[in-house]
Amino acid sequence: MNDLSGKRILLGVSGGIAAYKLPHLVRLFKKSGAEVQVVMTKSAAMFVSPLALATLSGRAVLSEIFPNSASDQESWTNHIRLGEWADGFVLAPATANVVAKLANGFADDMLSVCFLTLRPNKPKLIFPSMDGEMFDAPAVQRNLNVLxxxxxxVIEPEVGELASGLVGKGRLPEPEKIFALVCDALSPKEKTLAGKQVVVTAGATREKIDGVRFISNYSSGKMGFALAEAAAELGAETILITGKTSLPTPPNVKRIDVESAEEMFREATRYFETLDVFVAAAAVADYRPAETHQGKLKKSADALELRLVKNPDILLEFGKRKKSHQLSVGFALEIENALENARAKLAAKNCDIVALNRANEEGAGFESETNRLTLLFKDGSCEQLPLQTKREIAKEILKKASFFFRKTSLTSPER
Ligand SMILES: Cc1cc2nc3c(=O)[nH]c(=O)nc-3n(C[C@H](O)[C@H](O)[C@H](O)COP(=O)(O)O)c2cc1C
Structure with a gap:
């Protein structure tokens, strides 16, 4: 669980449409124990209510440098006091205008002055958010580089639907993601996987029937992406080999997009020699059509028979080649005889950990944000994890991997 207890966050809000996400972000900060002082530009008040932010943060929102009256002595030095007070500065959303001002040392409102008075070495997180063309404009890129x-x-905006109605790069990440990045910056974690290479497979593969149709499954890729994110956060060189998905690439992760099981196999095998941890979270199709028709299959006969042939089993192949210093983590999606089948998988594929997913459980499964897993270990022990977000589960699994390298053997009491 991320904890910001006692942390003091100076939250800059500028006038972009994504400012509507800010009340939720303030709530997340407050719930995790942080103190939040919102400083917003005048334009920001066009997009989000200062009253809502003041109520949720429990502090008056500041905008102007000058106090309302000359007798308001308390607020004369707000701009300097807040720079000293803050443990970190978060600017979300960061408009092109504010980015330009901060990059050039402007100091004409409370937000820009606080940025200048912030004590050195305090984390400053900037979340630019704007239309894609605007983001790519050379002046904006130059200013971001200066920052x-x-x-x-500077956290890259995400790709998706924009307020303009266009689809492109420029979206402010969801509050949960901003919150997690701020937690990492303000309470840095131990980099327990520094110097290790972690390869994660994610999502569903697509097995072509013809030029326009394929066989696939419901995997969203969320679990695999969360695992890659957690590995990168722990300092690992992280490679994410993923089937088709629109999920954003987690920070500091090398992403390789593939389509079929064969392609995923080819990409994964490239790392079999060098990797330290292999996490097979992808839902790889067991079979593919024996032949792919060129163009589009015509509807003619009443029935169509497809002959399927077996796909390569990536986890099994890695298990055969695995050396003693390498760790293999598999996922098992089971409905009946779940534990028994997962144990058999662990042995057959020479895994160190198998994460068992019960497909018919509430709050678990492909599209869900949460999951309930049972971890089975090579030494025969197992551990039931509570219903948690996929992000929390990912951290838990990667923590086990870190223990493996600390102890080099998996024995339950140390976990
Ligand atoms: C409806 C609307 C949405 C806007 N959204 C953004 C945005 O997402 N990002 C941005 O950089 N500017 C956006 N702008 C332009 C800024 O509001 C404008 O540049 C303003 O001067 C920014 O002021 P500030 O940087 O002091 O908050 C938008 C303007 C309008 C009218």
């Missing part, structure tokens, strides 16, 4: 050079962490 990077000044030590700011």
């Amino acid at each position: 990077r050079e000044q030590g700011c962490l």
Whole structure:
């Protein structure tokens, strides 16, 4: 669980449409124990209510440098006091305008002055969010680079539907993601997988029937992406080999997009020699059509028979070649005789850990944000994890992997 207890966050809000996400972000910060001071630009108030942010943060929202009256002595030095007070500065959304101002040292409102008075070495996270063309504009990119050079962490916006109605790069990440990144910056975790290479497979493969049809499954890729994100957070060099999905690439992860099981197999085998942890979270199709028709199959006969042939089993192949310093984590999706089948998989595929997923459980499964897993270990022990978000589960699994390298053997009492 991420904890921001006692952390003091200076939250800059500028006038982009994505500011509507901010009340939820403030709630997440407050719930995790942080103190939040919102400083917003005048334009931001066009997109999100200062009253809502003041109520949720429990503090008056500041915008102007000058106090309302000359007798309001308390607020004369707000701009300097807040720079000293804050443990970190978060700017979300960051408009092109505010990015330009901060990159050039402007100081004409409370937000820009606080940015300048923030104590050195305090984390500064900038979340630019704007229309795709605007984001790519050379001036915006130049200003973002200036902020990077000044030590700011600039988080790339996500690809998706934009307020303009277009689809492109420019979306502000969801509050949960911003929250997680702020937690990492303000309470950095131990990099227990630094120097290790982690390869994760994710999502569903597509097995072509013809030029327009394929066989696939309901896997969303969410579990695999969460695992890659957790591995990267723990400092691992992380490679994510994924089937088709529109999920954004987690920070510091090398992403390889593939379509079929054979392609996924080819890409994964490239790393079999060098990897330290292999996490097979993809839902790889067991079979593929024996032949792919060129163009589109015509509807003619009443029935169509498809002959399927077996796909390569990536986890099994890795299990055969695995060396003692390498760790193999598999996923088993079972309905009946779940434990028994998962144990058999662990042995047959020479895994160190198998994460058992029961397909028929509530709150678990492909599309769900949460999951309930049972972890089975090579030494015969198992551990039931509570219903958790896929992100929390991913962290739990990667933590086990870190223990493996610390102890080099998996024995239950140490876990
Ligand atoms: C409906 C609407 C949506 C806007 N959304 C954005 C946006 O997402 N990102 C951005 O950089 N500017 C956006 N703008 C332009 C900014 O509001 C404008 O540049 C403003 O001067 C920014 O002021 P500030 O940076 O002081 O908050 C939008 C403007 C309008 C009218």
